Amino acid sequence: MPDWRALVASKAAGALRLQAQGKPGLDAATETEVIDEFVQHLEDCYRDALARGATETEATQTTLAEIDAFDAFAADVTRFRQPLRAVPRPPEPSAGWLAPIAADARFAWRRLWHAPGFTLAALATLVLAIGANTAVLSVADAVLFRPLPYAKPDRVFALQMENRATGQRSTLIRYAFVAAIDAMHPKTSELGLIEDGPHIVVASADGPEIVPTVAVSASYLSTLGIQPVRGRVLDARDSGSGGQPAMLSFSAWRERFDADESIIGRAITIGDSTFDLVGILPPAMFFPTLDFLVPGQPAVMTLLPPVSADARGGTFRPVVRLAPGATREQAQAAIDAAVAPVAVRLPDMAESHVVLENIRDLLYPVGRPILRYLLVAAALILVIGCANLANMMFVRARRASQQTAVRLALGASRARLIRPMLFEGLFLGLAGAGLALLVTWLSFDALLRQIPRIAYGSAPVGVDARVVMWSLLLGLAAAVAFSVVPAWRAARVDVLALLQHRGTRGGRMRFGRPLVAVQVSLAIVVVFGAAVAARAFVSVLRLPLGFSTERVIRVRVVPPRETVDRQAFYERLVDAIAERPDVVSAAAAGAMPFSGQADELAHVAASAAPVASIVYALPGYFETMGVPTLRGRAFASSDLGADPDAAVVSASAARAMFAGRDPLGATFDNGRGRTFHVVGVVGDVRKGLDRADERQLPAVYVMPGASTRQLAVVARTRDRSEATLAGIKADVHALVPATRVTAEWLDDVVAEQTAYRNPRLQTVVLGGFAALGLVLTAVGIFSVVAYLVAARVREMGVRVAMGATPRSLVGLIVRQALVPVAVGVAVGLVWVRWASQLAEAQLFDVDTHDPRMVAAAVIAVVVAAVIAAYLPARRATRVDPITVLRAE
């Protein structure tokens, strides 16, 4: 169509605005309107003429006739045309920099709205890819990143006792060490102690209720930098004052005292205890070293009584705050110097020293590496997803390239071409992140049940503002990642070639293939990670434990304070439980397998260092736990009175202690003057699932004696029935009223204690991720190959015409599609080396260098790739050469 506007504009130049010659004229706005209307008329006229069958030349002549008398028209128009009343006009492009951007955003929105297939596919990809990250983040953020609720939390550390010989660490530290460290101020500015306080028993309608309490040193709260929500914190003023100064937890204040402000500074009574309330702890109070000390949050915090410097016992779980400017290394060196003389004085502590421990490492000993591992996997999924989206965007842009060329030819700036695609990416990214958050939020409880509690402890997990922010940021980052390059590439079209319908050369898809290579390489890493986890899981399942937890109930009960003979107390409980018809056998023991603890350490004359860990056990323990007796005999009931110093050793302890000698009849001692003689050898019991657990000392078993620590009662039942559990609990309650009794299936206890070393979680999550990675990669390859086939229809037509068979066509396309796959495999193998280092750091007790696992990952990805390429390649065989060539 001729440019009628240019023609009218040239004719109208000056003719409509005649002010210069003193005649009435039109203002600029009215002139524009008149010309607009006139040009429309001419365009309509031209189009109508063509529609009636005129040639272009005839149509042009017809239309030109309409403006023959333009000068007369101009004169008339200036006489009659009124300045217009205000008419709503679309926003002027010159109205500011925002207007065109808003227009592009609307354009992007409309494009998405009118392509629901693309939009839904993109959203589904994003929800899966971002959702994987949101789900992991909702747990990982609290465990890995969120600052702990203390003042300058990175300056606060826990102190741990480390046994150099066994590598075991414990937060229980003798007061002599604590006092030595506390005395050397400048390097650690403050040191706080915490202990579990006496349980308060409150009678209620549902039976006795236990109110947990903790006791802290006067400096504990200031060491952490805790601010009270009401009143003040416990501090040095309170020590030595009469009465029992205390703080209440926020929840206890609300639930027991209805958040009554007036009680602060007054005496309060809980059960039979009276406290002088000085303040209320913050709701997010988070005890760094108390996680497994007290079930649930302690309700009352009191002051520790002063400890005498020569106190022998004491287990104080200290926290320290580094002095301003001091590094962790300096502080550790100062602590080493301070405790060395103390360790010399305490013979049983010769192998021990005190180390600073990162609080997060202490709280989440294995949650952190697991979650880091899962975060990396989730991030890889996001990259794979983004590669798919970039491909989809790019293909879409190529389909619209004619339109793009026209817009460019008409003078659209490249910015206006790129911006709508960026907006599309932005809308998709934010909507995807929003949906992913919604899905995670709705399914969070179900997700959390899959994760062993020990991985996150009492961390405040969940979808909160930080997770929302992170996810939206991920959505934005993803949007940029998958839309910028395609947008930029799309704007670089060859305008001339497109306008002349030449198309682009051969659909080579220089963009899609590198993306396929990236996807393939990452998919290999994810699948490999899942294979490593699965293998670790299988090896854990195959691991012989040396004992059986099946149908075993563990009962824990604290002997009443006035109990004189604690061993006899447990004997009575065991007898009572063993009498039940639904119980096969019962016994009691101290340090249970998988607890990582020892009741005492065993010494033999030849060596000063302990050679075995002593486990307290009552007769019947080996039968109940299913530990086989290999030589000699197990404990008998008669031993309790007749032979209290009889001992049973495990096979590995027998080898370690009495190398070469007959263990039966051999002796060892506990380093405190009690000597035992061996009466039997039993099978080894696994101490944990880690290689590191094997460094623990082998076990020997002795009967504890009257002053035993708390024991666990174990009972093997005839079948796993909850009635038995409840019945046993009731029996114990009847024997020991007003005490807390817990009864659990040992299966569950071990599962909970070992779940974090048990890669079931990683296997399930990574398996899901691997499936997701494979599917996304396959979809990516599918869409690239489908596009290539569509773009090469002419070529395929020619090939068919020249006698190519369908088989050879499919083979050609699949082979070509596998070139980027091969590149991806090569790159993926490099990634795998890096991934295996990461995996080995994650407690998996597996050999990651097994070539079979790498091969499995590669084969899985390549098979998925071949299928994904084969399906669209088959379409090439349906090309009808006649149709294709006729169109040429």
Place this chain on the structure above:
Amino acid sequence: MSVHPGTRELKKGSAELLILSIVEARARHGYDIARAIDERSEGALHFHAASLYPLLYRLERRGWIVGRWTEKAGERRRRLYKLTPAGRKALAAQRSGWQAFVRAINRVAGVEHA
């Protein structure tokens, strides 16, 4: 092209009546009006753009029609002309005047009704 000898003067005098009649039923844009006149007169009457728009503007200035830019989704904006109440009265007056004129001419020229 379509200057039909003998109709030029008639057309000029009756142009206002034609336009008002065309927009009586509904609002129309300029090209639409020109085409409607073309079609209803079966090609006998044709307005060039250069003469149509001054007429439209003149009628608008008199307040008989009113032009308004309107926009429909997916189309460019168009200036639609609509009959005003004043225009409706003027149309009625011109119609009866024109019929009286035609009857008078017929009587003088002796043209019989078909």
